[in-house]
Amino acid sequence: MDDEEARTRLLDAAEALFYADGIQAVGMDRIRADSGVPLKRLYRVFPAKEALVTAYLERRDRRWTTSLREAVTGSPTPVLTVFDWLADWFSEPDFRGCAFLNAYGELGAGGPPAVLDVVRRHKSELRALLAELAGPDHPALADQLLILVEGATVVAALDPGPEPARRAREVAERLLATSH
Incomplete structure (x- = not known):
């Protein structure tokens, strides 16, 4: 080997x-x-274990972000497709919430700096993707969508299944209707 x-x-x-x-x-x-x-x-x-944890989160970030980007590419309603993608993810049998929030929650603000950097970078990249999907004229919408995504993910971690994503999608639809 x-x-x-x-x-x-x-x-x-x-x-x-x-x-x-x-x-x-x-x-x-x-x-x-x-x-x-x-x-x-x-x-x-x-x-060191810190190096392994950092590499695990970096690899997970690449796969998770790539999968989400692929899902929204070419979609006529990319913002809403985010929530459809989340519903599928929340329905996976091994779903246990957001690995990045789990790591942060477990290690805290005083955790290993390299690990915390990956967590922050992942959330920043997610916010940037949502801003891209929301469009340049709607910076506040990206922040609102991020809260919906994160909130739905936390709720789904406690009660797995597609419903939190579906409810967040309904709120996103209303946000889109009022922002355009």
Whole structure:
């Protein structure tokens, strides 16, 4: 096994475990066991747990953001498509809320700076995407949509299923109607 394969296996295990059980509840021994990567190689690829958590969130950010962008591209109603995409995500059997909010909630404002940077960057990118979809003449709308997305995600984490996204979509429709 080379370092690239080890990295992929470690990230796959970390993502499944951190997302399901939490960052602090999962130790490096469990990641090593679930990934099948020898301890020496694990620490060569990720010298500290902070590096693994950061890489996990960065990879998740790329996949999550790419999937959302693909969903809204070409949509006649891209803002509303965001909420349709959320409804699908909230309905996934392993949905456990926002990995970035979960990480922040678990680690707090005093958490590892590299991890917190990824969390903040993810939220900033989401806000930028919503601003792009809302259009340049509606900066306040992007902030309102961000609150709807985040609120629906938190509600869905507590009560999984598409309903929080559907309710947020209804509010987004009203916001769009009054802002245009």
